[in-house]
Amino acid sequence: MNEKYETHEHDVLIIGAGGAGLRAAVEALNQGASVGVVCKSLLGKAHTVMAEGGIAAAMANVDAGDNWRTHFCDTMRGGKFLNNWRMAQLHAQEAPDRVRELEQWGALFDRTESGDIMQRAFGGHSFKRLCHVGDRTGLEMIRTLQDRGVSMGIDVYMECTVTRLLKDGDRIAGAFGYWREQGRFVLFKAKSIVIATGGIGKAWKITSNSWEYTGDGMALAYEAGAELMDMEFVQFHPTGMVWPPGVQGILVTEAVRGEGGILRNRLGERFMEKYDPKKMELSTRDVVARSIYTEVREGRGTEHGGAYLDISHKPADYVKRKLPGMYHQFKELADVDITSGPMEVGPTCHYVMGGIRVDAESTQASIPGLFAAGEAAAGLHGANRLGGNSLSDLLVFGRRAGAAAAKHAKETATPTLDAAQVEEAAREILAPFERRDGEGPYEIHRELENTLQSLVGIYRNEEDLNRALTEIERLNERASRVRVEGSRLFNPGWHLARDLKSMLTVAECVTRCALARKESRGAHSRLDFPEYDAAWGKKNNIIVRDGAGMTLRQIPVREMPEELQQLLADQK
Amino acid sequence: MAEAVLAVFRGTREGGTPVDYRVPIAPGMVVLDALHYIQGHLAPDLAVRWNCKAGRCGSCSAEVNGRPRLTCKTRLDSLPTDKTITVAPMKTFPLIKDLVTDVSWNYQVNKKIPAFSPRPGTDWKMSQADVDRAQEFRKCIECFLCQDVCHVLRDHQKQEHYAGPRFFVRVAGLEMHPLDNLSRIKSIKDQMGIGFCNITKCCTEVCPESIHITDNAIIPLKERVVDQFYDPLVWIARKFRRSGGT
Structure with a gap:
C-alpha cells in the first residue's frame, strides 16, 4: 500500500491550520513530537484571519477589577449554563498566559498609556477585556x-x-486525503490526530464564513464514530454587511459597538433600549441578532433590510485608527464613509457552538487518539459564544490539544493502516468522475444554503425543521449521484463535491438537534417553544453515527462544583 | 439585465488561452463574484483561489485588465464594462491551472528569515508610538501582488538572489520591533539581495493594504545596509582595527 500512495508518518497529525491547529502544532513540537499540519488552503489564509475584535483574556490592563472568575461567570452566563464548566474555567484561567506568549513570540498588540496590551469592551464581558490590534x-x-x-x-x-480518518480497531491510525493542486492521493499515518478545522457556516446562504468552513472535521469525526454535541447552537452574528448583494454576510466587527457604535432602526429609534436596556448594543450576540431580525420583520428595517450601525459620532481619526479594516471595507465595497454616516447591517451565520464532544482537560474525543480544538470542538461556549472568546479558545485548547496529542503518541504503539479502508476512501472520492449522468455540485450547494437559511435560521419551528430534514434527505440523495467535469488538476467542482458531503452531514446534525430541543436558549430560538425549559437546561444533545443513520440522545450537563456555583451566585 | 464579458485565462503549464464568459452584473459586484458565477453556471472546473472574500486573507490575487489586484476588492463598476475585462493569473509565478499559480517559492524564502528574538530580561512594555511603525508592516496579508509586480522577479527572474518586497516588509517588521534584539542586516544584503531593488515603487502602488513598502520598509533597510557596510568612516575604522592586529 505504501508504494501505491504517497505516505507520510507523524506522531501527531493536525488537520486545520488556523489558530487552534497552529497553536496545537507549536505545543506538540515543544513536547518533542513529530508533527504534520494539513490544511485546505495556503498557510496563513485560514479563517482566523477574519477574526477582528480581539482575544478575551482577563489581564486587567485597563479595568483593574477584572480576573478569571469574572471571565468565567460571563462565559457561563453568555452560554446560558449549557457550557462544560471545566472548559470555561480552564479557558478563563489560562487565556492571559496564552496572550502573553503570543507577545513573546512577536505579536504587536495595541498599547495602553502605561505600555501594556490594550483591551476593549465587547458584548457580554463585564470589563474591558479584549486584547486587540x-x-x-x-x-x-x-x-x-x-x-x-x-x-x-x-x-x-x-x-x-x-x-477520511483511518482506524486501527477502535483507535486512530491516520488519514486519507488528496492534494488539491494535482489531485493525487496522500496517506498520513499518525498515532494522534487533532481536528482543528473550524466551523460550518458555508452551508448557509448569508454567512461571514469562507469556502473552507464546510464542517469537514466534524463530519470526519462523525463518520469515524465520534460523538458530536450541541449542534443546534449556531451563532448568527448580529452585524454582517447587507448591501450591496455581493458583500452580503461579510462580517462587521463587534468592535464597532465595543468602540461606541449605536444601533438604530429606520425610524431613528435606538431599539436596543427595548430588548436589553442595561447592556444595550453590548448585549450578547444572540440577543442583538434577534433584536435586529425582529425590527426588520416588523417593518422598521432599513432600505436593504437591516439596521443602521453608527460610529460617526466619534472623531474620524479615532475611527480610522481603531477600525481601519471597517473603514476601508465600507468605503471600497459599499461606497459608505463610516466616519460620516451609518452602516447597514444584519445578522450573518458566523459560528457554531456545537461540535465534537471532548474531554475538558485533554480535548480528547470519544475515539482514542482523536482530539479536537477550537470551533470544531463543543463545550466551552454552551448555547451562545461571547465575542472574543473564540480566539482565546483557540489558544487555550489548541495548546492543550497539542500537548495531549503528543503525550498520547508517546504512550502508543505505531498503528497499522488498513488497506481496505484506504481503497474504499479512494473509490469514494473518484466516483463523481465516473458517472455518466447526475448533476454538478454547485446547484445542490445553492439549494442547501437556501434551505438552511430559510428553515434553520435565527428563529425555528417544528414545521420548518421537519421540512428542512426532508429537503436535506433529498439533497443527500442528489449529492450521492453528483458528477464532476474536467480533470483532477485543481478542480473546484470536484473539491466542492467532497465538501458538500460534509456540509450535508452537519446540516442534518444541526436540524435534528434543533428539532429535539423544545425550548429557546441562547442562539437556539424556537417560535413554538419561546421560553427556557428547566429540564432542557440540564441536557446536552449528543449525536452519533449508527450504521447509515444518526442516533440522537441527551446527556446531563456536567454538574458544577460547589465553589463555582457559589461564585456565580455571588457575582449576580 | 446588464452583462459584463470577462476574458478569463484558461489553461495549464502546457498552454492556454483567454476564454470569454458573459456574466450578469449585480450592484456592487466584484470580479471574484463574477468568477464564482462562472464556476457555478458556466465552467465548474475554473481554478481560482479565494478564502475570506473581504480583502483580509490575500488569496484571490490575479491580474485584472493587466493590473495586479485582489479580485474580491475589484468592483466591476470601477472597470469599463463596455469592454471585455481580462482576468489572468499572476505572471511572476509558475502556472498551475487557470488563475492558480505556484506561490511555494515565497514560503521557501520566508523560512530563511531569522525569527523574532526578544532582548533577554525584557519587561514587555512598549509605547503605542514605538509600536506604530512595525504594526504597519504586520498589516501584510501575503497576497504576493508586490512580488508579482516587482520587475526584479517578474522580468529578471532573480528569485535565486532576491527575496522581493513582501519579505523586506516582513524583515522591516522584525527589525523595527521595539523589543527585537537581532540584526538581520547582513542577510538583507547578502541573502535577500536588497541591492537589486531600484526603488520604482511598483510594489507600493499595488499593495491592497496601502503599506508604504518602498518608503517605510525598503529604503530604511537599504540605509541600514549602507550604514553597516558602506559607511566610509566605519570602513576605515574597520580597516584600522584589522591592521592593528587584534
Missing part, C-alpha cells in the same frame, strides 16, 4: 503562530484535503 487581531495571531511554527520547522501540507 485595531480590527485585525486574527491576522496578527495567525501570522505570529505561523512564524513561530515555521521557525520550529513545522511540516505543513498545504492545499490538501483529508476525506
Whole structure:
C-alpha cells in the first residue's frame, strides 16, 4: 500500500491550520513530537484571519477589577449554563498566559498609556477585556503562530484535503486525503490526530464564513464514530454587511459597538433600549441578532433590510485608527464613509457552538487518539459564544490539544493502516468522475444554503425543521449521484463535491438537534417553544453515527462544583 | 439585465488561452463574484483561489485588465464594462491551472528569515508610538501582488538572489520591533539581495493594504545596509582595527 500512495508518518497529525491547529502544532513540537499540519488552503489564509475584535483574556490592563472568575461567570452566563464548566474555567484561567506568549513570540498588540496590551469592551464581558490590534487581531495571531511554527520547522501540507480518518480497531491510525493542486492521493499515518478545522457556516446562504468552513472535521469525526454535541447552537452574528448583494454576510466587527457604535432602526429609534436596556448594543450576540431580525420583520428595517450601525459620532481619526479594516471595507465595497454616516447591517451565520464532544482537560474525543480544538470542538461556549472568546479558545485548547496529542503518541504503539479502508476512501472520492449522468455540485450547494437559511435560521419551528430534514434527505440523495467535469488538476467542482458531503452531514446534525430541543436558549430560538425549559437546561444533545443513520440522545450537563456555583451566585 | 464579458485565462503549464464568459452584473459586484458565477453556471472546473472574500486573507490575487489586484476588492463598476475585462493569473509565478499559480517559492524564502528574538530580561512594555511603525508592516496579508509586480522577479527572474518586497516588509517588521534584539542586516544584503531593488515603487502602488513598502520598509533597510557596510568612516575604522592586529 505504501508504494501505491504517497505516505507520510507523524506522531501527531493536525488537520486545520488556523489558530487552534497552529497553536496545537507549536505545543506538540515543544513536547518533542513529530508533527504534520494539513490544511485546505495556503498557510496563513485560514479563517482566523477574519477574526477582528480581539482575544478575551482577563489581564486587567485597563479595568483593574477584572480576573478569571469574572471571565468565567460571563462565559457561563453568555452560554446560558449549557457550557462544560471545566472548559470555561480552564479557558478563563489560562487565556492571559496564552496572550502573553503570543507577545513573546512577536505579536504587536495595541498599547495602553502605561505600555501594556490594550483591551476593549465587547458584548457580554463585564470589563474591558479584549486584547486587540485595531480590527485585525486574527491576522496578527495567525501570522505570529505561523512564524513561530515555521521557525520550529513545522511540516505543513498545504492545499490538501483529508476525506477520511483511518482506524486501527477502535483507535486512530491516520488519514486519507488528496492534494488539491494535482489531485493525487496522500496517506498520513499518525498515532494522534487533532481536528482543528473550524466551523460550518458555508452551508448557509448569508454567512461571514469562507469556502473552507464546510464542517469537514466534524463530519470526519462523525463518520469515524465520534460523538458530536450541541449542534443546534449556531451563532448568527448580529452585524454582517447587507448591501450591496455581493458583500452580503461579510462580517462587521463587534468592535464597532465595543468602540461606541449605536444601533438604530429606520425610524431613528435606538431599539436596543427595548430588548436589553442595561447592556444595550453590548448585549450578547444572540440577543442583538434577534433584536435586529425582529425590527426588520416588523417593518422598521432599513432600505436593504437591516439596521443602521453608527460610529460617526466619534472623531474620524479615532475611527480610522481603531477600525481601519471597517473603514476601508465600507468605503471600497459599499461606497459608505463610516466616519460620516451609518452602516447597514444584519445578522450573518458566523459560528457554531456545537461540535465534537471532548474531554475538558485533554480535548480528547470519544475515539482514542482523536482530539479536537477550537470551533470544531463543543463545550466551552454552551448555547451562545461571547465575542472574543473564540480566539482565546483557540489558544487555550489548541495548546492543550497539542500537548495531549503528543503525550498520547508517546504512550502508543505505531498503528497499522488498513488497506481496505484506504481503497474504499479512494473509490469514494473518484466516483463523481465516473458517472455518466447526475448533476454538478454547485446547484445542490445553492439549494442547501437556501434551505438552511430559510428553515434553520435565527428563529425555528417544528414545521420548518421537519421540512428542512426532508429537503436535506433529498439533497443527500442528489449529492450521492453528483458528477464532476474536467480533470483532477485543481478542480473546484470536484473539491466542492467532497465538501458538500460534509456540509450535508452537519446540516442534518444541526436540524435534528434543533428539532429535539423544545425550548429557546441562547442562539437556539424556537417560535413554538419561546421560553427556557428547566429540564432542557440540564441536557446536552449528543449525536452519533449508527450504521447509515444518526442516533440522537441527551446527556446531563456536567454538574458544577460547589465553589463555582457559589461564585456565580455571588457575582449576580 | 446588464452583462459584463470577462476574458478569463484558461489553461495549464502546457498552454492556454483567454476564454470569454458573459456574466450578469449585480450592484456592487466584484470580479471574484463574477468568477464564482462562472464556476457555478458556466465552467465548474475554473481554478481560482479565494478564502475570506473581504480583502483580509490575500488569496484571490490575479491580474485584472493587466493590473495586479485582489479580485474580491475589484468592483466591476470601477472597470469599463463596455469592454471585455481580462482576468489572468499572476505572471511572476509558475502556472498551475487557470488563475492558480505556484506561490511555494515565497514560503521557501520566508523560512530563511531569522525569527523574532526578544532582548533577554525584557519587561514587555512598549509605547503605542514605538509600536506604530512595525504594526504597519504586520498589516501584510501575503497576497504576493508586490512580488508579482516587482520587475526584479517578474522580468529578471532573480528569485535565486532576491527575496522581493513582501519579505523586506516582513524583515522591516522584525527589525523595527521595539523589543527585537537581532540584526538581520547582513542577510538583507547578502541573502535577500536588497541591492537589486531600484526603488520604482511598483510594489507600493499595488499593495491592497496601502503599506508604504518602498518608503517605510525598503529604503530604511537599504540605509541600514549602507550604514553597516558602506559607511566610509566605519570602513576605515574597520580597516584600522584589522591592521592593528587584534
